[in-house]
Amino acid sequence: MPVSSESKPSASGPLSHLTVLDLSRILAGPWTTQILADLGARVIKVESISGDDTRRWGPPFLTREAEDASIEGSDAAYFTCCNRNKESVCVDFSKPEGAELIRKLAGSADILVENFKVGGLKKYGLDYASLQKVNPRLVYCSITGFGQTGPYASRAGYDFLIQGMGGLMSITGHPETEERRAEPLKTGVAITDEFTGMYAATSILAAIASREQTGEGQHIDCSLFDCQVAMLANQGSNWLVGKRTPKPMGNNHPNLVPYRAYPVQDGHVIIACGNDRQYRSLCDVLELKALGEDPRFLTNADRVANRAELESLLEERLAHFPRERIINLLEIAGVPCGPINTIPEVFEDPQVIAREMVVPMKRADGFEIPTVAFPAKFSGTPANYRSAPPRLGDRTHALLAEDLALDQATIENLVKSGVVA
CATH class of the missing domain: 3.30.1540.10 (formyl-coa transferase, domain 3)
Known part of the structure; x- marks a missing residue:
């Protein structure tokens, strides 16, 4: 049976005591926050008035007849892969009133995740230095292409670019032969984004554990480039130890035969x-x-x-x-x-079925959205599936009223001025 979304799903799980303010979009940041959400954290996904770009990264869309994202409810399948268990709130924090709303939310949040360019949130007073004064216990995670320091810090970074610069594409693909040159090849999914999300989630939980001892939050600087270099694993070690330059080997393994x-x-x-x-x-x-x-x-x-x-x-x-x-x-x-x-054979595999790796969910407006389960199985505090990937702004008004105690007239004025939607 599909899991149905409620207006405000009740959380359970090992992280149910934590609130996450999610200012990220695309994949690496939302992948991070979905991990936290699946483990029980309350995740408030702050979107622009037009929404996360991936809502339009299709087809396919939720409505089969949709050819674009202009049809009501037609969010792209891409968006659904990493935004389960979240509350969508539309706030334009480029406007002072919007930035103030985010600061108020950050004042009681445990975690903030953002993936803006280095320094991009400072002009709104939403950078770590500013919010740390508001909430010294805040764990603030910045996800960027190249990190907060270094000669590439100001560059934008996408998964494909980082797979190339981080060495992965130099060892992926068919080997070079006399008849054919080796052609650089990326992986079939944005794996650098996904691994960055996993490193970020792990780092956030470590910072929360540290906060329990010190009472203080901290800033986490997590970059796609650093994570890709770390994920070179044995191939990186083969170079560092043996000074052997790994090359594409097709499906062969550099250290094992057969x-x-x-x-x-x-x-x-x-x-x-x-x-x-x-x-x-x-x-x-x-x-x-x-x-x-x-x-x-x-x-x-x-x-x-x-x-x-x-x-x-x-x-x-x-x-x-x-x-x-x-x-x-x-x-x-x-x-x-x-x-x-x-891919169809994967989801028909009896092991996948036995492990319940597909979780059907139903959004409040009736759309059924199949999602892929959190992979780890807990004996005592399992991942839980409270709400389907949300409609754009599905919790904006309720959050303003319930969390920030704004009256209806104030909320209506914010809507009219384009601060929220």
């Missing part, structure tokens, strides 16, 4: 051998026992050194197997393997 996608009779299968036992088990399944005992391939280091010879032999043998048969045989033998699923 560890890639192999063509079979009716598609491809991924085989991922992480140790020598798994490799020998693979050879047994393929009835290539001698290959498992070949001195050239006994250890992983041997197999990496003799990658081309081994891969050729494995490819030749695997080409005789149907996909499902080889997967079944390898699973029985304890060799990590699996198919390459399309």
